Amino acid sequence: MLRAIWLTIQNEARLLLKDPIVLFMLLLAPVVIIAVAGYSLGNLYGNANALQLPLVDLDRGEVATGIVDALRREHSVALELVNNPDEARRMVSRRDRTPLAIEIPAGTSEAVAAGGEAHLILFVDPVRRIEVNALELRIGELCRKVTASAQARAQTRLAASRSDLQKKLQSLAAAIKQEQAQVRQQMEQTQAKVTASVHAQTAAVLERAGEDTKAIVTARENQAFADVKGQLSSREAILRDIQNYLLELKTSQRAFEDWLTLLKAKAGSHASDIPAPPGFPAPPSDAELAALAKPITLPAIDPSMPSTLAPEMFSVSIPKLPSIRDGDLLGELAHFRIAQVPTLPGGLGLFEQPATRGGAVVVNAFDQYVPGFGVTFLLIGMLLGISLTVFDEREWGTLKRMQVSGAPLAGLLLGKLIARFGVGTVQMILLFAVGWALFGISLGREPVALLLPMIGISFAAASFGLVIAAVARAHDSVMPLGAVTSMAMSAIGGCWWPLDFEPGWMRAVARCLPTTWTMQSFNDLMIRDLSVSAVMWPFVATVGLGIIYLAAGIVAMLSLGE
């Protein structure tokens, strides 16, 4: 039993040592991935190379100086002063390790000194959101330190001023209190004098006015009495005339009646021939009767009173008010020179703007992960797909059989590549469609432009699959080699994390990988919202790398004696 176990162990060890693929997977593959991840993510754990930080100082004041000095002391950033915001924006958009730029707007120092709210403008690249956040934390902390320092200085000055002011106020309060007592006393004296004067003058005027009024009233009453008396005399004469008339009439009437009776007796049958009776005396005239009927009118008495209360009758002289000691008070105030009260500095905030005009400052995480992992799985599929089918065809003999037809090997390989390239492009389109439908990823301002990086990476990946097929030499080597290569290319190329995490040498290596250019294109189109012209050069670079891979792969395959 033990012998069997021992022999099995020995044999397993022999098999292991004879199998380079297992050794590769056990040792080299993890070392490669660990190295890539370690170097790439080292910055997150403090092994940071300084990030570039462009700064535009349009303020040139105390606050700007404080911020610039503080940033120069900050080891995690390399400050670079630039002249204008557009240049700063360009640097953020196009340079490595430059996730944001700062603009200190003109008037910032004045606004802060006046206690107002001022903002530093940050031009951020949303693609490098993680670095932006890290830098923003540092910059925010610096802003807090700058404003806190200014506030502390102002507090000290304010405390001194308050003490001085208190003393002055106390002195002033005593002076005012004294003045108040003096004024109160003088006011009381003046009030008494004025009251007495007014009382005396009023009494004299009223007495004289009463006398005058009495005389006028008496004269008017007499006049009215005489007038009424005249009217009554006139009417009495008329009444006597009427009385005489009425007596005469009465006498005439009796005479007439007697005459008539006599007449009628004498006339007998000739009574009808009797002439008209004699006339009566004339009655009083109508005017006399109207005058008699006229009501007695009372004489109008002039209601107006003589204006005896003329203003000039009053001559109230107000005694001179006591003089206030204004000279003393002004003197006090003149000495009341309060030291300039410092204003507490205002806050200094941060205001983000996208480095590329029209872009967003916040990113949908899927805008990074859909293309990132899409490219990764495209690579895995293409590298393994191409190389495994090449090996399969080699092992099956189908490749040789097709070559017999006179078809050149390069043509057969190209056909295989084109088919896989088509599949890869469709795969990417579907992935993006799913990403858009499920995760709401941005397709940029020109969704059709996304086809460029898709086509580029599909072509490059298909071509690189041929290189893997040539390098692997054996079917079993394809899987570990292809998987590790795909993962390394994805990681270094920025599919899994921002490129800026990586050290300089790794970023230089990344420039030789199609994944880098492709991710840059996707970021430009989807996150930075740039136009198709921005991805033309990355597309050319990706296709160029694909052509190099293709040429290398075909040459390698031909040299293998296919």
Add this chain to the structure above:
Amino acid sequence: MNPDERAPILEAIGISKSYGRRLALDNVTLGVRPGEIAGLLGPNGAGKTTTLSILSTVLRPDSGRVLIQGQPPAADPRGLCRMLGLVPQSLALYPTLSAAQNVWHFARVQGLSRAEASKSCAQVLREVGLDDRADDPMHSFSGGLKRRLNLACGIVHRPAILLLDEPTVGVDLQSREQILALVRRRADAGAGVIYSTHYMEEAERLCDRVLLIDRGRLIADGSVDELISLGGGRPRMELTYRGQLPAEWPESFAGVREIAPAGGEGIATLEMASLAQVRDVIQQLQASGVRVIDFSLHSPNLSDAFIALTGRTLRDNSQEAV
């Protein structure tokens, strides 16, 4: 017209090929005429597959040249190469595709139009007896069916030259008969066939001419009868024995010689001057204390010719195939 009177449709002139330091082919010249089946006979590792690869233009020789209808393939790669039909030793098929799809693919690769391919596919599947399995995936076939499909894919475009690399290896009797019959029919229809095999019986039965190849060299080229006569036409005896052979044995018998021990210890192959010597040999062995367990006698054949020419048997498996 007699095939011998026709110009070769395929020729290899002085071709050599090395793999590293090992010489796989050494100045080989051969050819095949229309309507002729030329058997390429040799043990494993003799250079048969290399020869066929060079003849099929897949492999470039280090020296020498190949002519198809008297022209180098480069003169008209598409036209001349499409005259070739290669049936490789390995199954050059797509396992997940159906029989019809496999045949269709190679028909199209060989330049047939859609209509021609449809017609030719149906016909060739009928010829190889796979018309009822046309839609089944290749991986579901037995070994014999796979071999037949492999053959169908090589002949679907009705090539003027057929290059068959051990097409009957590992097949059942029925499939083997079908394959041999089909090859014969194609030759009768005018195709020139180079048939690589290490089965002597197949070569004797099928081939009009046999090319004996060993260690990269063409050692004989002629009809079956001509080659057998090269071997001297002497009978051969195979002995199975137990015990220690006598020291001077078998030289003590005039005209008897031991051929290189092919079967290992306890087996000996003797070339006899005549059948009358059989009894004497057995008696001497028994007298020497050697127990003869079994023995067999063989008429002269290609194997004997090969042995006569090389001193080794055809079924020497000591070397890997090239």
